[in-house]
Amino acid sequence: MWRWKAVPLMLGLWAGTVAQAQEVGNGSPGAMPDMTEHRGVVDDTWIVAPKRLPGATLAGVKNYADEGDIAAGVSLRYRIDNAQWIIADVFIYPAGEGDSAAMLRRAAEDFRESVAYAERQQIYRNVWWGDESAYTATLPGGRTVEGRVLPIVFDAQQDMLASRAYLFYRKLYFVKIRLSTTVDAVESLADDADSFIANLLGGVDIVSVGTCGRRMDLVMVPPGQTPPPDLKDGASSDGYRVLLRGGKPGTPAYAAQLAKTMTLAAKRQRASGCTLLDYHPPLEDDTRAVLHLSFGPEDWGTSPKSP
Structure with missing residues (x-):
């Protein structure tokens, strides 16, 4: 549990995003998706x-x-x-x-x-x-x-x-x-x-962006191997556990599949209110007001939590 300025930091701030990669079977890890560096639990x-x-x-x-x-x-x-x-x-x-x-x-x-x-x-x-x-x-x-x-x-x-x-x-x-x-x-x-x-x-x-007090779990699966039950469409229900299928990094097909998976993961993370992936907020226009809060690294406190 972590709260806004309500209790002393439990184990200090977990600054920066940590990606924990797991390899399933004998597949070799592919290129890791780019992770945004964060100041704290909630940056913005x-x-x-x-x-x-x-x-x-x-x-x-x-x-x-x-x-x-x-x-x-x-x-x-x-x-x-x-x-x-x-x-x-x-x-x-x-x-x-x-x-x-x-x-x-x-x-x-x-x-x-x-x-x-x-x-x-x-x-x-x-x-x-x-x-x-x-x-x-x-x-x-x-x-x-x-x-x-x-x-x-x-x-x-x-x-x-x-x-x-x-x-x-x-x-x-x-x-x-x-x-x-x-x-x-x-x-x-x-x-x-x-x-x-x-x-x-x-x-x-x-929508908040930061470490969210979470770790990103990347699961590697070789071609032809059945993915874990919670990753049938590439991302867990909360978006913090992601399937990376084996393939050749740098090819258009690999890049397209990776982009699709990470887009789905980001969408599911945002549904819970916080994402550690890239987020591009909409601009204010005639239909909406957009208000921005920018936090310091010590404004939110947490201990890291695995998916």
Whole structure:
């Protein structure tokens, strides 16, 4: 388990990518794919946010790293089309790796502490907490994401506001979606939450690049030999174990097969939120905002983990 600035480094940072090659049968190792040198567990993260979601438009973004607070990550504000009285704020900030249920508990504790801090600073007054409960977001396509929801009512800037914080743990980051409105419109929070949250979680991508606290396992198989069961299409389900078939390095056929395999591995690594292979982030344009966080080698801590 590794966490963002939460505990002392367990065994120090594992800087640089390590490729562990295994030879199956009598095949000889071919040319190793190029590996990017990394500063630490996570070197960079890109958050890609659609400027237009079904039923909502991106109204503003903020990168807290620009203010020297990279631990706060980034925030997005969306305007919900038919409910413009709702303030829809999204906060995406580093979490680390851990059990999903434990990480969600930590996110809830962090949120409660942030509200307590606002009370101490008299930013919030007369805070009333509703019952915390589990929340399941159903994304387009039917995939589900488990989270927590914490409702509160508070007095802020002479307005009594109702707010719901929806907390999720995704791709090494916490995603906090906060929907707020005046108390007389509180029923609209529940009415508009499900579709907005589903479209947001399905639309925003988070990709980190670094060692990811992992080793790359390269398995060599001679021509004609059956590959291991988990490598039938060339890469394991998480992308950290890769099949390299025997062949003649330097030939077009070998290069094409290697490129295809590594592309599949990179795609599967990114699906978990972190890749140690090359990643070329998209450019910001009229359809998306792209926010970049660049970390130092001591910002994330881990012990190396084999696939």
